[in-house]
Amino acid sequence: MRLEGKTAIVTGGGSGFGAGIARKFAAEGARVMVADINVEAAETVAKEIGGLAQVVDVADDLSVRAMAETALAVFGRLDILVNNAGITHLPQPMEDVSEEEFDRVLAVNAKSVYLTARHLVPHFKGAGAGAILNVASTAGLSPRPRLNWYNASKGWMITATKAMAVELAPHGVRVNAICPVAGETPLLKSFLGEDSPEMRAKFLSTIPLGRFSTPGDMGNAACFLCSDEASMITGVALEVDGGRCI
16 A cells, blocks of 8 residues: 555556556555546446546646646645556658658647646645656657657657656646556557557567566556655656567
């Protein structure tokens, strides 16, 4: 029960890594808001873990503000924020990615971190405590060809994590990131271009431990970084990738 008595928001919590993080947090004693643009997915996970479902578009200021206000109204305070929601464009030459795709990737993967900070950092500062976790990617550390602007958005997230950590440390707020390799999530097909046994085998050959990341892997890493056990850790981008970045 490492998170007993704590409250948390997990964006993109209705599926994939976000659902794994929400489940782990609840199992460790936290009250969790499962926030997702897919309200049915959010409600399914929230019902399973005894949490609170919230529809949110993390790229929209008014929607993020409503999420923050609801969490604080229901929970009374917030201890943990996990910026997990993310999207990608399909693998293709960088110049072929449409402007619309580029804008959406940066809005969901980068602007969302700014928006949640805008609406929740003042609360964390006022409390003099808090943990923010950004779910980045190995793509931000070891970029793959044909995912150029997705790579860049995750690199942005890692730099933002370090910048936030330095600025918020005097206020008692820790900010970290985790960097998963591709996993069994709804985005896997988009990363691979096609989800076939051949493409899976090709990608798995680049991971020394020989398997994809799982939602459980992310939940375990997130739980540690957001718990008091990690009270001396801030500004790190933890690779949870089976050795992919070695």
